[in-house]
């Protein structure tokens with residue numbers, strides 16, 4: 001029998017495409033979240049495991065040393081808070097998981113543990129937390145710091161942070177709420193404990209003041225790709241959102257994570273590697289290829305992609321000639337894995353900056369064609385990688401309802417007909433949904 005794979009969608013809470021032929025009539029009111037609720041309903045109809053909302057907390061000015069690149073193009077800014085959107089999506093759906101990105105560098109651990117617990121209760125066990133430690137000095141400066149902590153130090157802090165929030169979620173025993181009418185007891189105080197956590201970076205007395213949520217702890221997603229990031233993910237994550245280079249690169253990434261998980265005493269099958277892809281699907285192969293061609297010849301598109309990578313790495317990519325290779329030795333204290341992935345491109349070491357930007361647009365594997373052709377490409381890739389699923393990604397400024405329909409009402413039904421993805425939800429919580437196969 002064919003092994004099924006999982007589907008998620010990684011999206012940004014920013015204005016969707018607003019200046020193209022496929023601009024929706026309600027695009028000006030994107031900030032009320034309705035566009036993304038519609039999207040989640042389409043995804044739920046297609047039985048996606050989850051919608052994952054990206055986040056950063058700043059208006060970037062790395063590209064060209066000004067905020068123009070971000071704000072004029074609505075690339076990563078404006079960006080609204082993922083948590084209220086996650087709640088709205090959860091309240092307007094009943095099966096699909098919803099994941100919000102929250103940073104360990106800026107959220108006080110107690111507030112985060114409490115917010116996640118509350119969100120998971122409202123979502124009926126369908127809430128996930130994408131753990132990030134943030135990657136930008138500009139973000140740090142919004143929280144009273146001059147610079148972000150050093151890369152590996154952020155992970156050391158995240159390790160301790162994760163330990164602390166877990167203790168907070170465990171500060172209520174599962175059966176602490178008794179609601180005994182005879183003794184007029186709501187919660188048994190003997191089953192709610194202080195944690196008295198005192199670490200190197202954080203201190204918290206506890207207990208949490210929320211009751212245990214349906215999942216007890218949110219489903220954990222993580223995206224760090226550097227060796228330090230992978231070590232953290234292998235320990236903490238239920239799912240890893242990853243960018244890979246080619247099928248071989250993805251297979252190696254997955255094998256590495258599974259090896260690390262096993263070394264830590266975890267069942268490798270409890271961690272799902274989800275690789276970002278940006279399929280281009282159309283009624284005919286010709287139309288799909290024409291769409292890819294349209295992007296390749298669009299300088300504005302290339303610039304927006306460079307604003308994105310500048311924003312994540314705080315490297316000004318506007319200073320490098322578009323039609324020459326990048327200089328060697330660029331480095332960042334920000335998203336190290338993402339920078340290396342971007343600069344690696346197709347692995348030839350010969351690509352120009354323009355070609356790298358276009359390669360970035362393909363994500364890890366180019367997938368172009370009719371629903372049947374792309375379904376075949378996905379099936380083959382999964383077969384070779386070994387699992388566990390794909391994360392659809394299209395930058396928010398390039399996302400419209402037509403694309404959502406292409407995926408949810410074109411590609412996914414074809415995948416379902418082939419028995420490659422789920423065609424019904426059978427489990428109540430996101431973690432169980434991820435572990436179903």
Ligand SMILES: Cc1cc2nc3c(=O)[nH]c(=O)nc-3n(C[C@H](O)[C@H](O)[C@H](O)COP(=O)(O)O)c2cc1C
Pocket residue numbers: 053054055056101103131132133134135222223224225226227228229230241242243276334335336337338
């Ligand atoms: C697919 C993907 C999605 C990510 N999403 C976010 C995000 O929403 N917010 C954020 O601050 N960082 C995000 N990151 C960055 C990672 O969480 C991580 O901080 C970054 O990759 C640096 O870690 P590394 O050097 O181990 O790769 C993402 C990275 C990847 C590859």
